[in-house]
Amino acid sequence: MRILKWTTIGTVALLILLEAILFSRAGFFDPGFTQGFDQGKTDWVYASAIEEPAAPGEPEQPFEPEEPVIPEAEPTDPEEPEAEPPQSPETPTVTPNDPTTPVRKVLSVEEATAQGILLLVNKQNPIVPDYKPDDLSPVKYYAENRTAASRYLRSEAADQFHRIVEAARDEGYTLVMTTAYRSYGFQQILWNNYVAAEGAEAAARYSAKPGESEHQTGLAVDVTSPTVEYQLTSSFGETPEGIWLAENAPRFGFIIRYPQGKEHITGYLYEPWHLRYVGEAVATEISSNGLTLEEYLERKQ
Numbered sequence: 001m002r003i004l005k006w007t008t009i010g011t012v013a014l015l016i017l018l019e020a021i022l023f024s025r026a027g028f029f030d031p032g033f034t035q036g037f038d039q040g041k042t043d044w045v046y047a048s049a050i051e052e053p054a055a056p057g058e059p060e061q062p063f064e065p066e067e068p069v070i071p072e073a074e075p076t077d078p079e080e081p082e083a084e085p086p087q088s089p090e091t092p093t094v095t096p097n098d099p100t101t102p103v104r105k106v107l108s109v110e111e112a113t114a115q116g117i118l119l120l121v122n123k124q125n126p127i128v129p130d131y132k133p134d135d136l137s138p139v140k141y142y143a144e145n146r147t148a149a150s151r152y153l154r155s156e157a158a159d160q161f162h163r164i165v166e167a168a169r170d171e172g173y174t175l176v177m178t179t180a181y182r183s184y185g186f187q188q189i190l191w192n193n194y195v196a197a198e199g200a201e202a203a204a205r206y207s208a209k210p211g212e213s214e215h216q217t218g219l220a221v222d223v224t225s226p227t228v229e230y231q232l233t234s235s236f237g238e239t240p241e242g243i244w245l246a247e248n249a250p251r252f253g254f255i256i257r258y259p260q261g262k263e264h265i266t267g268y269l270y271e272p273w274h275l276r277y278v279g280e281a282v283a284t285e286i287s288s289n290g291l292t293l294e295e296y297l298e299r300k301q
């Protein structure tokens with residue numbers, strides 16, 4: 001019995017020794033062995049390897065989860081200034097396939113001329129710098145201390161403007177213009193000044209970028225009166241002159257171009273002082289239906 005007992009103990013000890021030798025040869029304590037065995041441990045092993053700073057001259061770790069995501073997002077960013085084609089004042093270009101804004105169609109001199117008095121110029125329909133009406137005519141009734149270069153309207157519009165001022169005068173109201181025709185270059189100076197003062201976003205709500213101003217058509221005129229000290233202010237719309245003007249402008253072929261509540265269509269805040277000549281028939285239809293020029297032209301298409 002005693003011999004058997006010691007033999008058994010000896011055998012067990014021998015087996016333990018053999019197992020220890022075999023496992024150490026198979027690499028039991030080698031991290032490589034644990035890869036298929038304990039995934040958490042494996043991750044930790046790799047994580048430590050990634051977090052370890054690379055030695056100078058060594059290539060960076062080949063896999064970084066964020067890396068491929070960032071370069072993919074960049075080309076689709078519509079705000080990226082590099083995505084826009086280069087622009088120069090002499091040759092404004094259409095921005096094609098820009099998802100953030102409607103397609104802009106820059107009107108050529110020929111196209112603008114062909115549209116005549118229904119010429120549409122706004123933020124989506126800019127006009128080439130070269131466009132200048134060939135029938136500009138001096139306006140007689142204007143506020144002093146404003147640039148003389150803008151005291152012009154297209155011939156027919158000037159005549160009708162004189163009639164509206166005279167009709168107002170006959171009823172006891174004094175109306176004068178501040179600015180009418182503005183060249184592309186003049187609008188450029190105005191725009192730059194507004195942007196310098198308030199930033200481009202604020203400026204865009206009340207001022208036009210060069211090429212987007214209706215004043216370049218020679219069909220728009222800003223009107224004011226002594227009751228608002230010859231200023232261009234929205235309160236003009238509540239003065240007796242402003243009320244008379246809104247009621248009577250259409251029969252002389254003018255509309256209040258930027259009415260209240262239509263900023264989403266015209267792109268501009270309410271401007272009771274900004275008249276646009278479109279001819280009597282169109283002006284009457286626009287005003288009696290509460291439309292804007294954009295809405296009227298869309299209906300006619």
Ligand SMILES: [Zn+2]
Pocket residue numbers: 215220221222273274275
């Ligand atoms: Zn104006």
